[in-house]
Amino acid sequence: MTEHAGRYAPSPSGDLHFGNLRTGLIAWLFARQSGRKFLLRVEDVDTQRSTIDSAHRQIDDLLTLGLTFDGDILYQSERSHAYQRALDLLTSHGHVYECYCSRREIQEAPRAAHHVPGSYPGTCRELSDAERDERREALAREGRSPALRLRSEVDTFTIRDFYHGDYTTEIDDFVLRRGGQNTDWAYNLAVVVDDGFQHIDQVVRGDDLLPSTPRQAYLASLLGLSAPEYVHVPLVVNQAGQRLAKRDGAVTLREMLLHEPVHHIIEKLAASLGYPGVSTLKKLLEVFRPEDLPREPLVWR
Ligand code: GLU
Numbered sequence: 338m339t340e341h342a343g344r345y346a347p348s349p350s351g352d353l354h355f356g357n358l359r360t361g362l363i364a365w366l367f368a369r370q371s372g373r374k375f376l377l378r379v380e381d382v383d384t385q386r387s388t389i390d391s392a393h394r395q396i397d398d399l400l401t402l403g404l405t406f407d408g409d410i411l412y413q414s415e416r417s418h419a420y421q422r423a424l425d426l427l428t429s430h431g432h433v434y435e436c437y438c439s440r441r442e443i444q445e446a447p448r449a450a451h452h453v454p455g456s457y458p459g460t461c462r463e464l465s466d467a468e469r470d471e472r473r474e475a476l477a478r479e480g481r482s483p484a485l486r487l488r489s490e491v492d493t494f495t496i497r498d499f500y501h502g503d504y505t506t507e508i509d510d511f512v513l514r515r516g517g518q519n520t521d522w523a524y525n526l527a528v529v530v531d532d533g534f535q536h537i538d539q540v541v542r543g544d545d546l547l548p549s550t551p552r553q554a555y556l557a558s559l560l561g562l563s564a565p566e567y568v569h570v571p572l573v574v575n576q577a578g579q580r581l582a583k584r585d586g587a588v589t590l591r592e593m594l595l596h597e598p599v600h601h602i603i604e605k606l607a608a609s610l611g612y613p614g615v616s617t618l619k620k621l622l623e624v625f626r627p628e629d630l631p632r633e634p635l636v637w638r
Contacts, residue, residue: 340536342407343368345399346378346528349392354588355605355637356543356573356581358402362606362618363570364541365404366625374407376535382413382527385519398590401599403618411535413527420522423530423560424485424513432490432559433513435483436461437472456509462488476516484516487556494551499568500632501544506551529553533562544569545580568627573609574634581637588637609635 345361347353353361368375377396381387396410427433438446438460446458464472473483487510495505512523532540547569554564575585587593593602600616607615611629615621 342374343539344376344537346380348380350386352589353395353398360543367541377406378411432488436486437483453507481517484512485514486510494555496551496554529556538565540565541568543572571634
């Protein structure tokens with residue numbers, strides 16, 4: 338039997354705020370309305386920024402709000418073996434190469450005019466074995482390891498998004514495992530492997546991730562995984578139009594709960610989705626209509 342599941346996948350680098358909760362709530366509404374399971378995944382692949390304490394606080398926050406999850410919580414920090422298997426598979430098909438470039442070298446490399454800013458210009462893609470040995474040794478002397486990049490065989494890739502329709506970006510040779518002193522798995526690899534492993538067929542998340550999505554869908558295709566349905570939703574932003582963050586005032590659930598009960602916060606969330614006066618998740622589940630979701634970023638006041 339095919340499983341159908343959606344998910345919420347926060348990165349545990351701070352308490353959940355109104356914007357995170359709104360996205361999580363929309364993901365929950367999409368999953369529950371379509372009869373999917375709803376899974377929670379802790380995206381702690383970035384070991385420099387994630388803490389287990391933060392993960393536990395976020396889980397408590399979601400439960401406080403009343404969101405319900407199915408199955409076990411998946412922690413990316415426990416999934417290295419799966420990422421390594423995916424990397425081995427890609428390597429066996431010639432899809433992986435080492436990259437010795439520093440961030441600065443990438444920024445300063447000449448590229449054709451149409452390239453997306455920050456995309457990788459392919460500097461290390463065609464090095465000879467001798468050149469690789471030399472550059473690897475030079476890095477090792479500084480105590481650093483090379484990054485691993487995907488040898489992309491396409492120029493662009495197109496995904497379909499519920500709100501954005503067909504969406505195409507350039508596909509560069511993006512990072513699969515970081516280099517330097519801290520060889521963390523790259524988010525783009527982890528998210529694809531885990532969505533496949535968890536049978537996620539609906540990804541609802543903030544639209545700041547839309548630009549990375551064609552890369553992820555391309556990687557999924559190389560790993561023999563089918564791409565999920567994508568639903569990228571507008572973010573909550575501050576007065577300057579930037580993604581809401583802790584510095585924007587009392588924005589976390591815990592801070593808000595110091596001054597108001599949880600049903601007020603649910604009411605605010607529901608109003609932000611276009612349903613003023615709704616103060617329970619049960620009612621919101623009945624009235625929520627995906628096609629009516631406001632398409633503009635929500636400005637926090
Ligand atoms: N971990 C990401 C975040 O917190 C979400 C990634 C995803 O939903 O694919 O922004």
